[in-house]
Amino acid sequence: MDLGLDEQQEMLKNFARDFLEKECPESLVREMEEDDQGYSPDLWKKMAEQGWMGLIIPEDQGGAAMTLCELVVLLEEFGRALVPGPFISTVVLGAVPIMEAGTDEQKAQYLPKIAAGELIMTMALTEPSAKWTADGVTLEAKKDGGDYVLNGTKLFVPDAHVTDHMVVVARTGGKGEDGITLFIVDSKSDGIKFEQLKTIAADKQSEVIFENVKVPAANVLGDEGKGWETVEKVSRVATVAACAYLVGLSQMDFDTTLNYAKERVQFGRPIGSFQAIQHKLADAIIDVDGSRFITYKAAWSLTEGEDDTDMMISMAKAWASDASRRVVAHGQQIHGGIGFTKEYKIQLYFRRQKWMELMWGDADYHREKVAQLMEV
Amino acid sequence: MDLGLDEQQEMLKNFARDFLEKECPESLVREMEEDDQGYSPDLWKKMAEQGWMGLIIPEDQGGAAMTLCELVVLLEEFGRALVPGPFISTVVLGAVPIMEAGTDEQKAQYLPKIAAGELIMTMALTEPSAKWTADGVTLEAKKDGGDYVLNGTKLFVPDAHVTDHMVVVARTGGKGEDGITLFIVDSKSDGIKFEQLKTIAADKQSEVIFENVKVPAANVLGDEGKGWETVEKVSRVATVAACAYLVGLSQMDFDTTLNYAKERVQFGRPIGSFQAIQHKLADAIIDVDGSRFITYKAAWSLTEGEDDTDMMISMAKAWASDASRRVVAHGQQIHGGIGFTKEYKIQLYFRRQKWMELMWGDADYHREKVAQLMEV
């Protein structure tokens, strides 16, 4: 029993931190907020060279075959550096469903390219109903000869506009979890329209409208009608990934605020000497540390296939969603006016938190999942 | 528009405070916790001499014909002094339904005696289902010649064991709000069994079991089957009364704690000079003040028959229930060890708060009522 990082993880963390401090400075984060693509192809390439896109992809598909525990360590650093771009979309939402449900051909076709940083992907799941559950999936896929024809609208799809392919969660029939089919869809297919959403976090989510989009039957991922099981698998990994990002983000917001509290002088003393500020910071570090360890537990349980996996994942997301919001709110409050200016960095963390708080279910959603699991 | 007390109310408040400081000292409160009856007949008599039992009873029935606003002023002082005994039970739960639904004979029979302090009453409403809503009423009343026969169990009935009569809420048929009938029942009737509950607050609630209790038809209060409307009227007054008691209780807990914070020295300075303690007390006074003014608003709206009456009452109880709990929790926390001892008075407030927090619906219950009213 050891909650710390092992040697390999420690190395990964240190390397990633150094790398990102150099390659993903605050200036790049700001630039990408304004940038239409939202990521730097140059940084993308360099990250791929580190093997990060293939971190959890099997070795025979060109990956490093590490586990979610290592991905969590890396994503914590991503959150810390607010790395912009479609990394989670590609590595989790794109690669994981193919790893879980793909045919050998599909794996051979996509995974090595993802690992090499040559493909950008995402998953198109949520719709205007904004639900994470299977009954929210209404985008219709109809068989038409050797093809399927897709019609419907996806909303809040991360990074969709820069992808090469999307894993589209569609309904081929049935109700609820039954009758859901996944398709690997070429993002440049006729009939697909992207419109970027404007969000607090200035991340790149899109509305994606499908109008009679033809997808060859060969691009069905997994068994027709049985796609939801794969979505759930992806969702587990993606939820932990979101938590990891929040942990890093919270830690960095906290560190920045702590430094500010030590340096900012008012009434002839550092504001961090006031008990009210001290106690806020004490509360915040508990939130940060708590988020980290419950995220580690979730990642480990999922990796090891423990019975409590779903419980731990929902506990982690429920806690990290709320805790990170408290942390960044304290951060803003302690910074005062300076924290409100665009120029100073703390607001980047504050705004970005909202994004990951919501992704893959907010605290309410996961609290209810915890309650469901408790009844069993 | 004036949120303060008028001259008459101010006089009532000052008189009541002086009177209760003298006649209802802490020692009496403690004695009555241990006392089986739970009230002092001597104090009861003196309070009656002040006209308090008849405060809201019409003049022609021997009362002072004041409004709920004045009763609130008085009950705030009761909360402050933690006056033990069946005052609210008698004056609100006993008198109000008779004032609202009684025949002239019933009014003449009971109200002057209540006003004179010669009768102790209560209302028996809740049952083991612990619900405040009409569907919680299952105690059965069956017509049998010129009598009704009551069978069933009431639980959490305040002060039942010392009453002369109880207004019993029973079901003569129907479902929900329909088919509920009120009876004025002699507490010494054959077939009634009382068992006192042991509660945090050491107040005197009872289980009351009715086994074939005969009640003459003349004791039906209001129309048969239409009793719920009267219960609702009582409930409005009783809920405001509970709020007023909580306001006084919170204020006194706060005052005691504030004094302690000024006097208790640690680390060479009063603990009230520490920012953490100061901010707790600032939060607490907001809770106290807020409780007071929303209670006043509720009392005034009910007195004036304003449209927003139900909304204000539920807002008041939702807020005062939670706020008073925060206040007494801060009180305990700031007092530290001394607050935990039986000997010191602050624990009396802490324990007593729980009682009124629950009476006539806790915060959850009234929040839901607010939500229902908001939809309209």
Place this chain on the structure above:
Amino acid sequence: MDFRFTPQEQAFREEIRDWLKTNLPDHTPGDRMSGDSENLNVYKMFAQRLATKGWVAPHWPKEYGGLGLSVVEQLVFNEEMAEASAPMGYSTIGTGWVGPTLIVYGTDEQKQRWLPQITAGDVMWCQGFSEPNAGSDLASLKTSAVRDGDDYVINGQKIWTSGAHYADWMILIARTDPEAPKHKGISYFLVDMKTPGLSTTPLIDMMDNHAFNEVFFDNVRVPRANLLGEENRGWYMAATTLDFERSSIGGAVGAGRMVRELTQYCVDTPWNGHRLIDESRVRSRLSDAAIEAELGRLLSYRVITLQSRGAVPNYEASIAKLFNTDMQLRMARSGLEIMGLYGQLDHQDKYAPLKGRFERQYLWQTGLAVGGGTTEIQKNIIATRGLGLPRQ
């Protein structure tokens, strides 16, 4: 214990409502107080319409261009303006800060010079108080004013100056005696923003607004006639009880309106086969928000009560301000939680619920209103000034 307004007050309320029906600008900006420059003309036009009724500063004495309203009438006025979301950004500093201070401390000449312009809705004021190292600890300000003949020469920097980029005048506090204890060497000036040597730099906020500025003073000469009151007594004038109730009541009324809008949204939005409002998590949040909005209003009414009775509100005003500020933040946060994924949408996005007002409020409140130590400072005031707890 009387929550009823008098018939006269009611009539005044009706008069305002009627007047607003025809005089409220078609395009009402979302942030009625922020004074962002794009809506400046709207603000000014509306202020001048108000002036025709004597309503720019109706609570001021008649001799200074007001209507001498009672505090309760002023409350009614403020409530109706807030309820209508009328744009008041043009005149808040002039009517709330400059006027009341001038009326107490100004010479006749100064009053004649500046007050009529304010009640006419002709000029915009800004407030040069905060400095980079003097935020919540305002008295440690360093901007200097040195006497030179009939002028004072100002050097230094102000920050967080709302509207400095279009204001005509500034109220400025600056240090005239660097040797005195920090509260005792400060003076209070009225400065023409067009004075040579005075320059402003925008501070863009995280919402990409330009509401705040840095203001730099490089040998700015201010005539001695623009000194308010005595030299070195400026701190006490700056601390004069100000038109506090406006913002606090505005907050409570605005919050009440936001709750109603949010409730309507939850009634109108389908969710999971029923309506969003049928979700228990939504109901309890809406309910809390409504309760808090009512509490905020009552805590402000209590201040009015005290004023009406001729008492000077002490910590009661801090309580109202603190509660209303915190309440607005909690409400914004609850709103976003209720909206789920849609809650993250910027007000410019076509799908943003309620035009993104909750999102804006969330950024605004977390970012600023509770920032700068406001919450801490208010709690300190309540504890020490109100409850008599010893300072550290």
Place this chain on the structure above:
Amino acid sequence: MDFRFTPQEQAFREEIRDWLKTNLPDHTPGDRMSGDSENLNVYKMFAQRLATKGWVAPHWPKEYGGLGLSVVEQLVFNEEMAEASAPMGYSTIGTGWVGPTLIVYGTDEQKQRWLPQITAGDVMWCQGFSEPNAGSDLASLKTSAVRDGDDYVINGQKIWTSGAHYADWMILIARTDPEAPKHKGISYFLVDMKTPGLSTTPLIDMMDNHAFNEVFFDNVRVPRANLLGEENRGWYMAATTLDFERSSIGGAVGAGRMVRELTQYCVDTPWNGHRLIDESRVRSRLSDAAIEAELGRLLSYRVITLQSRGAVPNYEASIAKLFNTDMQLRMARSGLEIMGLYGQLDHQDKYAPLKGRFERQYLWQTGLAVGGGTTEIQKNIIATRGLGLPRQ
């Protein structure tokens, strides 16, 4: 990142569980730590059963009667005892405070004299630290110890002394140098409770328990041999890192058990035509409670991790303690809220849900565990010692 226990640790866990099946007293008191006197014999009997396994203080070195368990094994042991709600009240001060301090600072003679009694489960200790005017500010204590020949003569008063009315021995800190700075004039003694001049007065708490006492010293003579370490160095010995993890882990495990019980209660209790657990307000409270119990456990595990790796936990231990304390209070409060009217019932009432454990916890936690400035002090430690923030 490895949450698995080794096969040996698992085997140890199984061994404890098996042993507890036959050795746990039939009547397990509800408050396993409170040491209320009515259950004293149960506590003592169980401590002596534990002694047969070397389990009174299994983490102590073997030479002192322990088993020299690793920190993780100790964790496993503590978890199982907490999970079984085993009564540990008899030995906590002896094993958690007296032993560790004696092992570090005691002479061989002192160790021989007192340690075996503890591991045998033969003696009960109490702790004479707090005084009426020295609570969170413990170092300002006034009880004096004056050297007189081979004795020290003790005069003064202690308060909140848990179990003083039946303890055999007390660890006492008293002032030996009234002239020195307050931390530097304190010495540490081991005092026989039967010494003439020592008397105790019960402090009855609001739950009508007699757990605490006042202890009075009227010329109590303590032999010099009972001084621990050097004279005037007592403060530093008292502040020695103690067996903190026990209580913190116990709290988390106990909380986990309470959540399970509460969940079962909500499943079993009919409400409004369905089950109590079907209420959304109940679900979210249960869920929060379960999450917090897990968090509390993990924050304790983090401390164990640090210790396992040979690091000295700093603010991490304070975080675990603070979180677990607060969490237990929130849980008790949530429990009562869930129970509605039934929540107010005393544990002696026949209708009290779950034997009134939540009601007891509510009184206990609000009343004491967070009292005495614990929460504040822990936050101060986290902020200053942990985060390096400057003291005031």
